[in-house]
Amino acid sequence: MNKQLKAATLDGNEATAYIAYRVNEVCAIYPITPSSTMAELADEWSAKGTKNIWGNIPDIMEMQSEGGAAGTVHGALQTGALTTTFTASQGLMLMLPNMYKIAGELTSAVFHVAARSLAAQALSIFGDHQDVMAARTTGFAMLGSASVQEAHDMALIAQAATLESRIPFIHFFDGFRTSHEVNKLFLIPEETIKSMIDDELVFAHRKRALNPDNPFIRGTAQNPDVYFQGRESANTFYDKCPDTVARAMDKFAKLTGRQYKPFDYYGDPQAERIIIIMGSGSETVAETAAFLNAQGEKTGVIQVRLFRPFSIDYLVNVLPSTVRSIAVLDRTKESGASGEPLYQDVLTAIVEAFNLDKIKSMPRIIGGRYGLSSKEFTPAMVKAVFDELKKDKTKNHFTIGILDDVTHLSLEYDPSFTLDESGWTQALFYGLGADGTVGANKNSIKIIGENTDLFAQGYFVYDSKKSGARTVSHLRFGPKTIKAPYLIGQANFIACHQFNFLEKVDMLTLAKHGATFLLNSPFSKEEVWDNLPLIVQETILRKSIKVYTIDANQVAQDTGMAGRINTIMQTCFFAISGVLPKDEAITHIKKAIEKTYFKKGKAVIDQNFKAVDQTLANLFEVTIPQKSSAKDKLNLVVSNRAPAFVKEVVARMMEGRGDELPVSAMPVDGTYPSGTTKWEKRNISDMIATWEPDICIQCGNCSFVCPHAVIRAKFYHTDLLEAAPDGFKSAPINARGFPETKYTLQVYGEDCTGCNLCVDACPATDPKDRSKRAINLRPIEPTLEQERRNIEYFESIPFNERSTVNFSMVHGAQFLEPLFEFSGACAGCGETPYIKLLTQLFGDRLLVANATGCSSIYGGNLPTTPWTKNAAGQGPAWSNSLFEDNAEFGLGMRLTADKHLAIASDLVRQLTPQLGAEFVGDLLDSPQKLESQIAAQRIRVDQLKNKLQQISSPLAANLLSLADFLVHRAVWLIGGDGWAYDIGSGGLDHSLATGRNINVLVLDTEVYSNTGGQMSKATPTAATAKFAAAGKRVGKKDLALQAISYGNVYVAQIAMGANPQQTLLAMREAEAYDGPSLILAYSHCIAHGIDMQKGMEQQANAVASGYWPLLRYNPMLRKAGRNPFVLDSPRPTISLKDYAYKELRYKVLTLTNPEEAGRLITMAQEIVDLRWKTYETMALAGAESFQPVF
Amino acid sequence: MTRLNTTYLGMKLRSPIVVSACTLSEEVDNIVRMEDAGAGAVVMFSMFEEQIRKEEMRMEAIMQSTNNVFAEASDFFPDLDEYHVATAQYLETVRMAKERVKIPIIGSLNGITPKGWIDYAKQLEQAGADALEVNIFYIPADIRLSGVDVEQRYLDIIKLVKQTVKIPIAVKMNPYFSAMGHTALQMQEAGADGLVLFNRFYQPDYDILQLKVVHDLAYSEAAEIRLPLLWIAILSGQIKASLAATTGVQSATEVIKYLLAGADVTMTASALYKNGISYITTMEKSLLLWMDSMGFQSLDYFKGSMNQSNVSDPTAYERANYIRILEGAKK
Structure with missing residues (x-):
């Protein structure tokens, strides 16, 4: 370790923003995952007065959309400010129009992109190169980074190169894998940054700016006579750009010792098989090639750094002359193309080089796709690609990392293949989002990365729920730079921070032989063994795993840290993992606590210190018996009653085995069945709502406010209770005119998040004990089995007829079936009660256009989704288009509903002779305002369909396809304030102004x-x-x-x-x-x-x-x-x-x-x-x- | 205004009218107004240890519960490095007040743990407080505790704080000791430079419709001055510690009575809530008018002139007086 260099542990976003902020004057931004952090940091630094290398504080401006940000960037650039932005995915798509302009005007700028998937059959927040590949035609140069250190370095090289070449740059790195990976890096000193940026070029940039003191116009409209020539006029700038980049890289190397090239080659100089790739996957290929070469193979990798302008010469210069076969790997998908972009460019380049005699022989070139949406890309997959290149008959346009059983393009690989990992300590931590596990692990990485000579890497995986979300932290420590941009496969240390995870996740399958297992358990060291599931016991015995246990929740409780076990578990990790000497580690932990909480108050510091001190006294090694003692339990992921698709596809995702699903299991167009959350009993809260029938006044408030629709009410004839299981709760209904009628409020405990909103909303208290209400939070465990039986029985009681319910009143609404249930929204969410109510009121005829945001994530993120249907199979039809276009998307739905209603009505009129005038009159004149009128219309439409099936005519066939539209559709547009006030403001305004019957619900x-x-x-x-x-x-x-x-x-x-x-x-x-x-x-x-x-x-x-x-x-x-x-x-x-x-x-x-x-x-x-x-x-x-x- | 000069906790004050601990002093502008209106000193609003700790823990708990929960949002608030906790805010108010006014600023501390007393007392001294009012608000709800236990608790705290800071300390005490006078003496011996009589315990009320305990703050009334008046009159002349009277000061009348009993300063907050900060000037004018009418040139002419040792009938403060009152009531 070079003591002269300042080491830091940062993620890729911060490493990039660190440079971008220092070499710019203006920054126009808009949040989008996974790039948001860069913009947030820039804003924070600006607010704190951090200066750029010229001693001024950059001006940070949040805009209403990425389109707005790009326009602002363009304007700032045109008037001479050094300007940047940060974005990803759809955000980059919104910037495209401006990017053509910025490039066409030869304007120096760097856009930093955390590359992410595009919304196609589905949105994905995760990383691949689809977004940047869609921008490759804009005229921007494209420089890719493979690691946190590279992201830091390339951000500067791109800035230097853009100023000299005048070509704007996209600097990109893999979303999440690099943007969110925390790794140790060496910071570029301020002096070096200054040395890389030539002030004369900055002055030149300003000189080219719009200036009333030296006026000119830019942005003209051109005609057929000159536009073409104008487009060709800047060719020389692009021709020179690779040299400019290479010079900047060389200069950078002189200043920092880190040498890069537009194309870098790693591997055997006499390699026969090579892979060409860009982004973080390059590191995996390079490390794998080195491992294979050590075993006598001849492999290598060309890492593409400068993708645009694509330089044939720089590529050929690093291409070993011995190469016989090349696999070009693209982290993108271009449906319908003859190959993905990098493959096509390499193919073109090699052919051109061969034609020009720059290479002597023509290697065989195949292309493949990998790693879409942050799909894992491991050494095992790399080996499979190298092995493929050995074959006489290779598969072109292959995929790696998935099982394609439809077009059979995927390569097989051996997942057990690993590199030599003996130099690393690899640790896995399973925690809850809310328990602070990830925060503590980030802190541990800082402690080790910044206080010792060790290198450290951290990557954090979250599930897709916002409440009760499970997190898995992957931490590696070792004596050398850790180049492993993939998840841990074999861990020396595994920590389970939530005991109930043991039933759900087979985490020890990832443990190495002799690994250490740390368990947060409510049981004593003597009792814990007998409470472990059989599979866990057997793995511990088979792999000779050392087990330590602590009741961290109790220690947290005792030290006033209720619910926060992070410091405790972190102390345990350092105490038993051996990464650092225990005492040294504890000193570091305490220093870190003081540093973190210095300004947050002594109370917080004191509590954390107390927790650290009490941890060691409560951490015990478990004596492992000779054999297992647990009985095998049949843990069904979903009920046997679940539909086949749920059992075969959704359940695999729920288990965390979605990677194993083949292509054939996937719907081809992104269409998924409604109502799948009901099959996922998440059991995320120990405390659940519990009903007290004797106290309840049946007001329905609890049911009304419940964000997760876990509190349901029905009234029914007393006779129905005869078959009810013992312990089924009921009370006489609290309303006149309902003789022999009972009321039941059923809580779906396994879906309850324990948010307490219902308790807070309950107005009824026990006169003898005012702290007890008609609904209270109680432990789930004692009544779990009973309640499962109760729910099953409750579901057999029919929902109350809508026409018998007065749902103009809150107490009546509780009897309406919610068609939005058990979402993954935050516990106590303030949005979902509104959505749930909407579905109770109009769900059976509801069309929903949902803007991207929280509501589209808890509403539409796999594996399970909450929009469901009633017993008649009717329910909300939901879709998410984009963030910015939701109003227009919803308006489109309205136009269809109106148009098809008009056509259907017209067809009905034309078919009057066959249908009967009275029937037609009823069908077309139904006001459909009251529930009874809608119910009657549904019956008429069913009758109509029956009649139409008897009529053989094109008109009847036409009407049959549109008959459903005769029941009026409720079109609702749902979204948050980011959509309604900002990015979708124009569309919303216009859609409202059309006067059409759309309903907009802004969850503000x-x-x-x-x-x-x-x-x-x-x-x-x-x-x-x-x-x-x-x-x-x-x-x-x-x-x-x-x-x-x-x-x-x-x-x-x-x-x-x-x-x-x-x-x-x-x-x-x-x-x-x-x-x-x-x-x-x-x-x-x-x-x-x-x-x-x-x-x-x-x-x-x-x-x-x-x-x-x-x-x-x-x-x-x-x-x-x-x-x-x-x-x-x-x-x-x-x-x-x-x-x-x-x-x-x-x-x-x-x-x-x-x-x-x-x-x-x-x-x-x-x-x-x-x-x-x-x-x-x-x-x-x-x-x-x-x-x-x- | 030399006519109103007094000495409290060894500090020369321009007036015996002092603002007692109340929320008005949360704003530095108000403290400036208090000085402008003629206040002799200002006791800052109380710094409650448990409140500070609770607030710090609450904020941290909320922050932490939202950090690193989802892939898309690692946190929900701007970086907190530059945030100041409640203590820092309090200390900053003390510092700013010291910069802007000349009158003494007395910090008021209400701790619950020995560490809390030490840490916060030190911080208040460092922030520039001229003195410290130790506000021991303690209700011995644990009925196993004896009177001696309770007294010892007070004395321990006083000793602890006295050892911690160099600035003078005053103890805001309550009247519910078996031997008030002796306890006062013990407090003085433990290190109290002054005694503030008395702390008004906020006593609960019931809402008989909601069946709830109601905690509301009733302003003190002039009629409430008799208990502190009694004890100031008894203690004045018998102990060396400064005496501050702090209940029921609604007008100059109560100020005068307390001064006659021997108080060095009188403290008010209720009157300022009701009438505004400028009411200090009104009270001062009335005090001066009264002094003029009585021919008193300065406070020394009358301060303590009606305390137990100075009245012609010292038993007026003892049992005989009680009997006289009762007999008077019969008539």
Whole structure:
């Protein structure tokens, strides 16, 4: 280790942003996974006053979309500022139009891209090269990095090269694999950065800028006479670019000792078989080639760094003359192409080189695809590719890493093949997202990477749920740089931070012989063995695994760290893993705790120290008996009642074995069955809602607010209880006119997240014990089996007829079947209760257009999805198009519904002679406003279909295909504030202005919740958010008033926690209104920094303070000559502070900058007062004060 | 304003009207207004150890519960390195107040653990507090504790704090000791430079409809001054520690009474909540008017003039007085 160099452990995003920030003046950004961190860091550094190499603080500007960011970048560049941006995936797609311009104008700039999959048959947040490959035609140069260190280095080389070549650069690296991998790297000193950037070139860049003192025009429109020549005029710049890059790399090497080339070759100089690849996979190939060569093989790899402009000469220069066969690996898919881009370019280059006599023989070249959406790419797969190249008859256009049993393009590989890993300590940690495991592991990497000569690498895998999410941390430590961009296959150390994982994950299958296993267990060291599942016991015995146990939850409880076991488990790791001497490690842990929490208070430090000290006294080695003692348990992943697709496909994903699914198992067009969450009993909470029938007043509040639809109610005839299992709970119904009727509130305990919202919403308490309500959280374990029986019986009781339920009232809504259930949303989510209610009200005829964001993730992320259907097979039809286009997407759905209804109606009229005039009249004239009318129409449509099947005519066949449209469809557009206020604002505005019958539900969390709490235009004044670290100074956009200004848009502002009845009313009015509707729903969120158990209470506070007035604007009232604007909430009863300072997003500013916080909260209060006054004036005005409605 | 000069905890104050610990002092601007209105000193709002610890832990718990939970969002708030915890905010207020006003700033600390007392007392001293008011708010709800145990707890804390800081300390005490006077003496011996009489324990009430315990803060009333008045009158002249009176000061009348009993300073907050900070000036004017009418040139003319050792009938403060009152009531 070179002591002169400053080592750091960073992830690829930070390593990149570190340079990009220092060599730019302006940065226009927009959050998108996995690149968001780069923008966030830039914003934080700017807020803290960190300077670039010229001593000024870069100006960071969050835009409304990536399209907006690209436009801003273009403008800043054109006027001479050194400007950058960070993006990925769809974000890069939105930048494409500007990128052609920026390149066409030969403008120096670097776009840093954490390369990610594109949304095709499905969205994926994970890494591959589809996005950057889609940008390869823009004229940008493309420089790829393979590791965290390279990302750091190439960011600088790209900047140097763009300034000299005038060609803009995309600097890309693999999303997640590199962007999120934490690895030890050597930071480039500030002086070196300065040396790499030639100020004369910066001046030249400025000189080319638009300047009224030296005016010219750029961006003309050209005609057939000159456009073509103009396009060719910059060729020489592209011709010179590879040399420019190579020079920059050489200069960089002189300054840092790290030598790169546009194409780098690693392997045997006499190699016969080589792989050409770019991105992180290059490291895997290089390490594998070295391993194989040590065994006598002749292999190598060409790592492509400069993909555009593609230089034949630089490629040929590194190509060993001995090469006979080449496999070109692309991390992308170009359906319908004759090959993927890198393959095509290499093929073209080699053929051209051969034609020009630059190479003497023509090697055989095949292309293959690997690693899409962060699919693992391991040495075993590399070996399979090298082996393929040995064959006489090779498979071209192959895939590696999957089983393609349809087109049989995949190569087989031996997963047991590994490289020599003896120099590494490899550790796996299984934790919960909420238990701090990942945070502690990042901390451990820092401790080792920055305080010792050891190298460290960390990569973190999350499941796709937001509540109860499982995390697996992969940590490697070793004496040399760790080049292993793939998951750990054989671990020396495995830690299980949650005991119940042992039943779900066979984690010891990844343990090496003699490995150490650390288990957080509620059992003593004597009892723990007998409580391990059989498979775990057998693996421990077979592999001679050493087992240590600690009751970390108890230690956490005893030391005041309830629920946070991270420090405890981290201490255990250092105590028994042997990575560092124990005492040294503990000193480091304590130093790290002090450093981390220095400004967060002594209390936090004290508690953590206490936890560390008590850990060692409670950590025990388990004496392993000679043989196993557990009985084999049959653990079905899903119930036998599940449909075949769920059992055969979905269940594999749920088990974490989705990688094993062959291509044939996949739907070809991204279509998946509804209602699969019901088969995934996640059991994520030890404490679940439990009903007390004797106390309950059957108000339905608990069911109404439940974010996960786990609280269901039915009423039924007493006779039905005769067959009920013992212990099935019921109570006489609390309503007049229902003799011999019982009521049951059934909790689906295995789906409950224990969020406590129901308990908080329950108004009924036991007169003898006021702490006991009609619904309480109780341990799941004692009643689990009983409740399983109860649920089975409860499901056999029919849902109440919709026409018998008064669902204009909250207590009536509980009897409506939710068609959105058991989602993976956060425990206590503020959004999902609204969605669930929507499906209860209109689910059987609902079409949903869902903008990308939290709701599309908990609504549509595999393996299981919550949108479901009723016993008749009807339910919401859901789709997600993109983030930015959701309003237009939903409008399209409306147009289809209207068009097909019109065609169907016309066909019905034409078929009147065959169908009968009375029937046709009923069919076409049904108002379909009431449930009974809709039910009657459904019967008529069924009758129509029967009749049509008897009629043999093209008209009848045509009508049969459209008959379903005769039942009116409810079209709802759902999305968050990031969509409605920012990226989709224009589309939403336009769609509302069309006057068509679309209903928009904005789940307003006031930040980009899904990507980590970045500011949107819904973020309120005085709150902090990412990109608003100093507190938001601009007021929140009043989207309600904006929509009201059209006059014919139904608008409501709702907050379920404040007034559930108003929520219900607004949703029903919106749907009933035959025109556009907009509902703004206050959605509490973890991004607010609140105790989520009090989410609904905080909604009530928002309304009580006047911050979130409840209102409804109904154009139908205006049409009837009445005031359409109704203010549903009373005058404020508490101050804004009383509401706001219960939330961290406001509170933190009082800690970072109390004076500014004071000014902003005063201003925010003024805004609240003004807004209230405006609304009150509107509510008191006459009808004539509002626009007439057509 | 030399006529109103007094000495409290060894500090020369321009006026005996001091602002007691209350939320008004959370804003430095208010402290400046208090000085402008004529306050002799300001006791800062109380720093409650358990509140600070709870807030720190709550914030950390919320932050941590949202960190590294999903692949897309490793956290939800801007980097917290630069954040100041509640203590830092308190200390910053003390520092800023010291910069902007000349009158003494007295920190007020309410600890629960020995470590808390030591750490926070030190920090307050370092932040520039001129003195420290030790606010021992302790209800011995554990009925196994004896009176001696409770007294010892107070004395231990006083000793601990006294050993920790060099600035003078005052103890805000409660009246519920079997032998108030003796306890006061013991506190003085343990290191208390002053005694503040009395801490008003916030006593709960019930909401009989909701069947809930109601915790609300009722402002003190002028009628409440009699108990502290009694004990100041008894202690004045018998102990060396400074005496501050802090209940029921609604107007200059109560200020005068307390001074007559022997208080070195009188503290008020309720009156300022009700009438605004400028009310200090009103009280001061009334005090001066009264002094003029009585011909008193300075506080020395009358301070302690009606304490137990100075009145002609010292039994007025003892049992005989009680009997007299009872007899008076019969008439």
